[in-house]
Amino acid sequence: MTVSLAESVQNIHLRLIKRRVAVGGQSQNQQRKVRVRASSRQRSTGIIVLQVIILCAFLGGWEIGAWSGFVNTFLFSSPSDVVSILISQFRRGDLMINIQVTTYETLMGYLIGAIGGSILGLLLWFSKFVADLASPFIAALGSIPVLAVAPMLIIWFGTGFKSKVVVAAFSCIVVALVNAYQGTEKVDKDQLELFRSFRATKMQIFRKLIIPASTPWLMVSLKLNVGFALIGAIVGEFISANAGVGHMIVVAGASFEIGEVLAGVVLVMIMVLVFNLVIGFFEHLLKRRHLM
Numbered sequence: 001m002t003v004s005l006a007e008s009v010q011n012i013h014l015r016l017i018k019r020r021v022a023v024g025g026q027s028q029n030q031q032r033k034v035r036v037r038a039s040s041r042q043r044s045t046g047i048i049v050l051q052v053i054i055l056c057a058f059l060g061g062w063e064i065g066a067w068s069g070f071v072n073t074f075l076f077s078s079p080s081d082v083v084s085i086l087i088s089q090f091r092r093g094d095l096m097i098n099i100q101v102t103t104y105e106t107l108m109g110y111l112i113g114a115i116g117g118s119i120l121g122l123l124l125w126f127s128k129f130v131a132d133l134a135s136p137f138i139a140a141l142g143s144i145p146v147l148a149v150a151p152m153l154i155i156w157f158g159t160g161f162k163s164k165v166v167v168a169a170f171s172c173i174v175v176a177l178v179n180a181y182q183g184t185e186k187v188d189k190d191q192l193e194l195f196r197s198f199r200a201t202k203m204q205i206f207r208k209l210i211i212p213a214s215t216p217w218l219m220v221s222l223k224l225n226v227g228f229a230l231i232g233a234i235v236g237e238f239i240s241a242n243a244g245v246g247h248m249i250v251v252a253g254a255s256f257e258i259g260e261v262l263a264g265v266v267l268v269m270i271m272v273l274v275f276n277l278v279i280g281f282f283e284h285l286l287k288r289r290h291l292m
Helices: 002-068 079-092 094-126 128-142 146-157 161-185 189-197 202-239 245-254 258-288
Strands: none
Touching: 002 079, 079 094, 079 258, 094 128, 094 161, 094 202, 094 245, 094 258, 128 161, 146 161, 146 202, 161 202, 189 202, 202 245, 202 258, 245 258
């Protein structure tokens, strides 16, 4: 009886030690994660600060060079001139009209090209034969520069809003399709076999495995295609338009107004940045819902 009691006490003592070790290990892992997150935040903050310093130094040097005459303002303008042009256009109302037109064209083309292309790329998973059959045609379509096909699309769809949307959609549909299909091809084969061993249907595998596993590829594609869709809309405005950021740039370029051209370029960069921030926000929501 005494031996069994001693053994029981010893076992309890060993269990307590194991629990302490386990808790200690978990706390160390948590501390390590906290340190990694803190280090990552510090690194991100440092990079942002360095980027701001580089940008301010570049703009400051440019402005000083323009003011001192070292920089030819006819060829390169100056930051203060670009800002004054943007403020002047904002007061006239032209700035917001151009931004609204280009944004609307970009968003519609993006929804059709990027979202539609991603859906088509995912659906190709259902048939390897169709994917292999369409592969050379998709590659050929992707090799066509948007600037080469834009005049033809404008002839087909007219000089209005519709043609700019089609050009924007054409600019990003192939990238979206290819990235989505590659995402389906990179799915873990062991997980795929596990689903099949439980006799899951193709639609169940598609919904429960293929789409979630392809989400990182889809997000990369969606981020890339923001710029492609905007480029497509602006190229369409270059060829035929009476409003939009592309129209603003081409009119300013024809009259050698470099300041206005640079103002349009600044607007394009700001629009891409805003669109990417929106996509990044949705990506963050997906991560919080454990879909990625």
